[in-house]
Amino acid sequence: MALLGLMLAFQPVMADERESGFMEGNKLYQTRNFEGAVKKYEAALLAGAGVPELYFNLGNAYYKTGNYPQAILNYERAKRLNPDDEDIAFNLKLANMNTVDKIDPVPQLFYQRWWYSFINGATASRWATRSMVMLWVSFGFAMLYLFAGHITLRKASFTIASLLLIICFFFLYLAHEQDDFVRNNRSAIIMEASAYIKSSPDDKSVNLFMLHAGTKIEIIDELQGWKKIRIANGNVGWIINNAVEVI
Numbered sequence: 001m002a003l004l005g006l007m008l009a010f011q012p013v014m015a016d017e018r019e020s021g022f023m024e025g026n027k028l029y030q031t032r033n034f035e036g037a038v039k040k041y042e043a044a045l046l047a048g049a050g051v052p053e054l055y056f057n058l059g060n061a062y063y064k065t066g067n068y069p070q071a072i073l074n075y076e077r078a079k080r081l082n083p084d085d086e087d088i089a090f091n092l093k094l095a096n097m098n099t100v101d102k103i104d105p106v107p108q109l110f111y112q113r114w115w116y117s118f119i120n121g122a123t124a125s126r127w128a129t130r131s132m133v134m135l136w137v138s139f140g141f142a143m144l145y146l147f148a149g150h151i152t153l154r155k156a157s158f159t160i161a162s163l164l165l166i167i168c169f170f171f172l173y174l175a176h177e178q179d180d181f182v183r184n185n186r187s188a189i190i191m192e193a194s195a196y197i198k199s200s201p202d203d204k205s206v207n208l209f210m211l212h213a214g215t216k217i218e219i220i221d222e223l224q225g226w227k228k229i230r231i232a233n234g235n236v237g238w239i240i241n242n243a244v245e246v247i
Contacts, residue, residue, distance in 0.1 A: 019044075021040045021041065021043045021044030021047060022040075022041070022044045022053075022054055022057075024040045025037045025038075025039075025040030025041040025044065025057065025058075025061070026057065028040060029057065029060070029061055029064075032064075034061045034064040034065045035061075035065055037057075037061040038058065038061045038062060038065065041054060041057055041058040041061060042058070045058070050077075050081075051081070052077075052078040052079075052081040052082035052085065052088070053078075055074045055075070055077040055078035055081070056074070056075065056078040056085075056087070056088055056091070058074045059071045059072075059073075059074035059075040059078060059091065059092075059095070060091065062074060063091070063094075063095055068095050068098040068099065068213070068214050069189055069190065069191050069213040069214040070191075071091075071095045072092065072095045072096060072099070072189055072214050072216070073189045073191075073245055073247065075088055075091055075092040075095060076092065076187070076189065076216070076247045077247055079092060080247060081123065082123060083120040083121065083122070083123065084120075084121050084122055084123075095214070096214065098214065099212065099213070099214035099215055100212035100213075100214075100215075101211055101212050101214075101215040103215070103231055103232045103233050104232070104233055105232035105233060118174075119174055119177050119178055119181065120178065120181065122174075122178070123178060124175045124176075124178040124179035125175075127171050127172070127174040127175035127178055128171070128172065128175040130171045131168050131169075131171035131172040131175060132168075134164050134165070134167045134168035134171060135164075135165070135168045137164050138160075138161045138162075138164035138165045138168060139161075141157045141158075141160045141161035141164065142157070142158075142161045144157040144161075145157040145158045145161060186218055186219040186220070186246075187216060187217070187218055187219070187246070187247045188216070188217055188218075188219055188227075188229075188244040188245060188246045188247060189214065189215070189216055189217075189244065189245055189247065190211050190212065190213055190214065190215045190216075190217065190239075190243060190244055191213060191243060191244060191245050192213060192242075192243040193212065193213050194210055194211070194212050194213070195210065195211055195212075195239055195240070195243040196208075196209075196210050196239075197209050197210065197211060197229070197235075197237030197238065197239055198226075198237055198238040198239070199237065199238070200238060201223045201224060201225075201226030201228075201238045202238075205238070208235070208237040209235065209237065211231070211239075215231070216232070216247075217229040217230065217231055217239075217244065218230045218231075219244075219246070220236070222241075223238075225240065225241050226238045226239065226240055226241065227239055227240075227241055227244060229244075
């Protein structure tokens with residue numbers, strides 16, 4: 001809601017519609033009118049209120065209606081904006097338990113898993129904020145270095161300022177990597193009840209395998225109404241555009 005609050009200050013007319021849609025959706029959800037809540041949340045999204053809280057609540061409303069693919073889609077969108085939220089991760093796990101396809105992912109080396117988890121442990125804005133904090137603290141120690149009279153204190157402050165400056169640039173790099181991950185995200189969710197994955201972008205091509213609603217895939221290419229996809233176990237094929245929705 002903090003981000004939404006900032007947006008309200010600059011766009012008061014649209015902000016009223018976003019806020020009212022969000023709050024009305026919450027009231028309908030609390031009275032167990034989940035379909036009504038979905039409509040209000042969707043209206044708030046159309047008004048531009050794309051914040052993680054809204055995607056999360058929309059995912060919850062879809063989950064309660066039994067529309068698990070839409071629930072997964074919106075939990076994934078919330079997670080992309082707020083990757084370290086435990087509630088989002090937990091509800092996404094629950095929703096995924098209702099999918100048909102159980103795909104074993106290709107094993108990753110431990111350092112790949114660690115690095116991916118580390119970068120996505122915070123949003124780009126949080127990494128950037130941490131970078132700025134390190135910069136200002138480093139600046140403080142730099143001032144101490146300039147004005148300290150004792151040689152030991154000067155050496156210590158110089159060393160600390162240098163280390164903090166290195167950490168500042170490292171956090172800035174992580175912010176860039178996280179932002180790049182979000183912007184270049186090519187993940188999508190299967191929305192059709194079932195869909196054949198083809199060997200080529202053609203209805204008459206060979207059926208390689210079938211995927212079902214709620215399965216997460218990675219888009220690696222697009223051609224004339226078709227998307228080339230990869231699933232978690234590494235298998236690749238083509239699927240028609242309207243069978244998936246990009247996260």
